Amino acid sequence: MRLPHYLIRRPGGYAFRFVVPLRLRPVFGRTVIKHALHTHDPAIAQAWALTLARRYQVAFQEAARGHAMKVSDAQLRRITGKTASEIDEIGRVLPDDGTEAKPAQPSSRDASPDEEMADALGLTDGRTQKDWSVTDAYGRRLEGKDTDDPDADLRRQFAASQHLEGLPPPAGAVVAAPAPAAALPDVTDMLPKGTPQGVKPKSLKAAADDWMKTIAIKFDKPNQGKNLRAHRRTIDLFTASAGPRTLVHTIDWATVSEYVQGRLLKIDTSTAINEQAWLRDFFEWAVKAKHYPKELANPADGHVSQTKAEKNEASQRNGYQAFTLPQLRQLFDPANFVRMKGTRNRWMAVLALYTGARAKELALLELLDVGPDAVEGVPVLDFNLLGEFKTLKTRSSARKTPIHPDLIALGLLERVDALRADEQTQLFPGLNMDARNGPSAAPQRVFTRYLEALKVKPRTGMLGLHSFRDTTIGALKAAKVGQSWREEYVGHDKTERKSVKDTPHGTAYDVETLAALAEVCHPHLNWADKGVIDITALRPLLLEGLDNDEA
Numbered sequence: 001m002r003l004p005h006y007l008i009r010r011p012g013g014y015a016f017r018f019v020v021p022l023r024l025r026p027v028f029g030r031t032v033i034k035h036a037l038h039t040h041d042p043a044i045a046q047a048w049a050l051t052l053a054r055r056y057q058v059a060f061q062e063a064a065r066g067h068a069m070k071v072s073d074a075q076l077r078r079i080t081g082k083t084a085s086e087i088d089e090i091g092r093v094l095p096d097d098g099t100e101a102k103p104a105q106p107s108s109r110d111a112s113p114d115e116e117m118a119d120a121l122g123l124t125d126g127r128t129q130k131d132w133s134v135t136d137a138y139g140r141r142l143e144g145k146d147t148d149d150p151d152a153d154l155r156r157q158f159a160a161s162q163h164l165e166g167l168p169p170p171a172g173a174v175v176a177a178p179a180p181a182a183a184l185p186d187v188t189d190m191l192p193k194g195t196p197q198g199v200k201p202k203s204l205k206a207a208a209d210d211w212m213k214t215i216a217i218k219f220d221k222p223n224q225g226k227n228l229r230a231h232r233r234t235i236d237l238f239t240a241s242a243g244p245r246t247l248v249h250t251i252d253w254a255t256v257s258e259y260v261q262g263r264l265l266k267i268d269t270s271t272a273i274n275e276q277a278w279l280r281d282f283f284e285w286a287v288k289a290k291h292y293p294k295e296l297a298n299p300a301d302g303h304v305s306q307t308k309a310e311k312n313e314a315s316q317r318n319g320y321q322a323f324t325l326p327q328l329r330q331l332f333d334p335a336n337f338v339r340m341k342g343t344r345n346r347w348m349a350v351l352a353l354y355t356g357a358r359a360k361e362l363a364l365l366e367l368l369d370v371g372p373d374a375v376e377g378v379p380v381l382d383f384n385l386l387g388e389f390k391t392l393k394t395r396s397s398a399r400k401t402p403i404h405p406d407l408i409a410l411g412l413l414e415r416v417d418a419l420r421a422d423e424q425t426q427l428f429p430g431l432n433m434d435a436r437n438g439p440s441a442a443p444q445r446v447f448t449r450y451l452e453a454l455k456v457k458p459r460t461g462m463l464g465l466h467s468f469r470d471t472t473i474g475a476l477k478a479a480k481v482g483q484s485w486r487e488e489y490v491g492h493d494k495t496e497r498k499s500v501k502d503t504p505h506g507t508a509y510d511v512e513t514l515a516a517l518a519e520v521c522h523p524h525l526n527w528a529d530k531g532v533i534d535i536t537a538l539r540p541l542l543l544e545g546l547d548n549d550e551a
Contacts, residue, residue: 356472
């Protein structure tokens, strides 16, 4: 018999063990809940553990939605089965007339904190000696006496229930009304529940395969294979954790929580947040496919989160770092720069410095994306989705970035003319669009080797082509360029509107002209004036050839 993940075997018998979700630990005051089940019989242990697990899951789901333990009668009724007038404090219950009940007789031992909490939540099924009985739908009843062996009593009760279910219906029998709740055996809470109405049962493994076929349409570009593989890895790991044969509609918040908490021991928070988002997408798909009840909350919600401050701290500690001014001067020193092989790779670094664009965005530029804007005539780099391989990180990534005068002086437009004369279509021809890490993978490898050759290292985190993005944004921030203008220039999500205070020339609200964008940003990116770029010395190194085939 395959044991549930919350049932563990010990020398003294089986025990119930349930991990409290990380965000709910302050609410429940512990990380793990444990209960001895006082049995060596796996069937009995599994039945009791199933009952406890279901009730804890309900309590956790309620607490996860922000329901305080003693906020309202309705909430308390859902969590504990009692109203506020019935609950006084842990271990003490008030009768309906409001008078305090007599204290319970002291037991031979003090209750454990877990037992106290289970009692307060109404999760315990304290069995006292009594006569047991089971009744089927036709009113047939089997009954017996409790003994000193509760395990044996429960086995008899369970066997009696199964025996009644196996009997043929009486001739001409009419289904009797359900027996009163008091007459129903405790074992009914332990029997598997039927499939919710409107749900099509499906195993997690089969559903995961169907979901992957669906999202493969979303990641249909050759250079999006990395994202597709990340989704596949996440759903496969979750499937292994929850069980490939587990029916999707039976998966609850606690099941996903156990997976996420386990992953947090191996991966950083930001990666866990990504995996949580993909699992959330999976369950949203499952609802639409009728494999998960639509009335239930998404079980992948709320397991791990990261504040903006925590995200910034993690980025500073582990992410890409901006280049310092001395490092920039070292990188673009003509005596060093000549050591970077290929004009394509050299242009990638120069463009990243002046535009703050992502390496993949630059790698996907076509020749049609470089040149005068059709409306204003301002030379731009047009980052768009027009083209066979084009992808963008976010909606705000679509933008037109004015070309800095230094780039024109270095020969960018001359390179475009030469590529057109060579009947090329890409600004960086020869890149592998099917590469595992995208078409910018090759230039990034070359640049990383260049940094290693010059022994340029970060104090913390990483340095690479993406570091130029932080460098550009940092330079604009240092110059007190308004946030909305910075976001427009580098393609960040928009957080605020432009203001007349953002430019000395009083650009009107909401007038997003390319000329105004260049006027606000370009003066603070004059790397030649800062001693970083020697236009006269670097220009020949950038116009040596077209590098159509360089790896």
